[in-house]
Amino acid sequence: MIAYLERVSIPEPNNNEDDNVSLLRNSLEDLQLQGSIDYGPTGSASKDFGGMQITKPLAVIRPAGAEDIAKVIKLASRLPNLTVAARGNGHSINGQAMADRGLVIDMKSMESYNKIEVRRHPPCADVGGGALWADVLKRSVPFGLAPRSWTDYLDLTVGGTLSNAGVSGQAFRYGPQTENVTELEVVTGKGEIVTCTRNENSQLFFSVLGGLGQFGIITRARVLLQPSPQMVRWIRVVYSEFSEFTRDAELLVSQEESGESFDYVEGFVFVNSDDPVNGWASVPLDPNHPFDPAGIPTSAGPVLYCLELVLHHRENDRPSSVNLVVDRLLGQLRFCKKLRFEVDLKYVEFLSRVKVAEQQAKANGIWDAPHPWLNLFVSKRDIADFDRLVFNTILQHGIGGPILVYPLLRSNFLGAFITC
Ligand SMILES: Cc1cc2nc3c(=O)[nH]c(=O)nc-3n(C[C@H](O)[C@H](O)[C@H](O)COP(=O)(O)OP(=O)(O)OC[C@H]3O[C@@H](n4cnc5c(N)ncnc54)[C@H](O)[C@@H]3O)c2cc1C
Known part of the structure; x- marks a missing residue:
């Protein structure tokens, strides 16, 4: 965030960087924040999750609450060219939560305010x-x-x-x-x-x-x-044809009004190979139910598609009644019938699923590797071209991580x- 520039009666900065830094420090100290200010090694505030940018802020503000933040922003608004960035958990990319020679406000430090x-x-x-x-x-x-x-x-x-x-x-x-x-x-x-x-x-x-x-x-x-919700049935089904994958995904997100529907719809693209990271192994949900490539049609191209679905249910629902609903909903879809994977999980476990992936990635060093990534909203009109040019051509060998693709309704x- 670039604070509004509004000069009032505070010392004029000069061309000497050290003088400016000490002027700023004095001004910050005068604010008498309830929280603290860190001028030392700025550690994680100098990096982001993308891992492609490293910039050092002048100081990291650890506010106790909104009042502290207000004081800091008021001060910054009077200092020309001083940038301020809020930092949540620093999990964005391209330096979004960083301030090169500016002030980073560490939002997580407001412990009691974050209740x-x-x-x-x-x-x-x-x-x-x-x-x-x-x-x-x-x-x-x-x-x-x-x-x-x-x-x-x-x-x-x-x-x-x-x-x-x-x-x-x-x-x-x-x-x-x-x-x-x-x-x-x-x-x-x-x-x-x-x-x-x-x-x-x-x-x-x-x-x-x-x-x-x-x-x-x-x-x-x-x-x-x-x-x-108490429990979820977590399901993955595989497609070889993009047109069928998108048809089904769009059907599922637009049948809300008609009553029975899945509670979560996502999807991803993966490589049609035994590559352990980008390929078939990225699909199964249960180690006892591996991916059987015999289920892939011979017409399949270099990439395949997976719809990821969830149905909420109650702890005491009989599995057979959950199966009935799932079968009814899946019955309308055109996935490769031998490539269906599912598990039942507690709702909280399902929502925490990437935490498990994080722990694994931390153990093998991937979590801290650079993570350039791109989020795009592609219109329904262009998504088939996108598939042809991007998924099937440029990315046909994968990217060493997930390529998610799922439909959203503009009206939402x-x-x-x-x-x-
Ligand atoms: C493993 C992983 C999985 C992800 N999955 C998803 C996903 O499924 N869906 C999705 O939408 N996104 C996802 N993201 C992206 C993530 O939602 C965004 O990058 C988000 O901004 C990160 O939150 P953060 O708390 O780390 O924010 P930061 O990275 O700290 O900040 C992000 C931006 O928000 C600003 N900011 C931070 N806090 C505040 C505040 N309190 N007030 C105003 N501005 C603020 C910062 O200045 C910066 O511009 C994922 C990221 C990772 C690393």
Whole structure:
């Protein structure tokens, strides 16, 4: 975020870098923050998850709450060219949460401010901007509640994903996480603490949501909750034809109104080979049920497609009744019938699935490797060309990591993106 530049009566910076740094330090100390300021080695604040950018901030601010952030932003707004970036869990790329010779505000450090208060009526949680979604889940499930819309991975902060969008397999039904908050507390670029909703200070509300941290710092959010599912049937089915894969995925996300439907729809592309990272082995959910390449049609190309689906159910539902619903829903799809994989899991275990992958990746050193990545929204009109040129040509040997592709309904993004 680049703070507004508004010169008032503070010492003029000069051309000597050291003098400027000490002037800034003095000004920061004068703020008498409740939290702390770190001028030393800035560690993780100098890096991001992409691992392609390394930039050193002048200082890392560890605020105790919104008041501290407001003081810092007010100061920054008076200093020409001083940049400020909020840092959630630093899991974005391209230096988004970094400030080259600027100030990084470490949102996770606001421990008591990041508390999570769950309310039953109406079901919602008031959550600090630096709280992790994993903690929102932990805190809300004992109340029999859970947020409606997720990301695949939960060690991300509430402010960090709300500044982007926050999408996963529930977004076809509930929209991204930005559509599932009703109120925000924001520190603006002028250092004011403002509460905003769709109706009150709505321009700020819609600017901050998906605003990449450029319109204000989210210090608190009211997140919509719903009754927490207990169990999930987690299913993967494989396609050799992209046209059938997209037809089925689009069918599933548009049959909401007709009653019975899956509760989560995602998908991915994988390489049609025995490559242990990019190939067939990336599909099975149960080690006792490996991928049998005999199930792949001979007409298949260099890549295959997998629809990933989830049906929520209750702990005491009989497996046969869950099977009936699953079979009915899968019965309308055109996947390769011998390539169907499924397991039953607790809801919380399902939502924590990438944590398991993280632990494995940390053990073999991949987690800290550079992670360039790209998220794109491709229109339905162009997705078949995209498949031909990108998946089947440029990426036909894989990328050494997941290539996710799944349908979203534009209508679920309207609130945040069209209104602003
Ligand atoms: C393993 C992994 C899996 C992921 N899976 C998904 C997924 O399934 N769906 C999805 O949508 N995304 C996913 N992401 C991307 C992730 O949602 C974004 O990169 C998100 O911004 C990271 O959150 P963070 O808390 O680490 O934010 P940071 O990386 O710390 O910050 C991201 C941006 O938000 C700004 N920001 C941070 N906190 C605030 C705040 N409180 N107020 C205002 N601005 C703020 C920062 O300045 C920066 O511009 C994934 C990332 C990883 C590493």
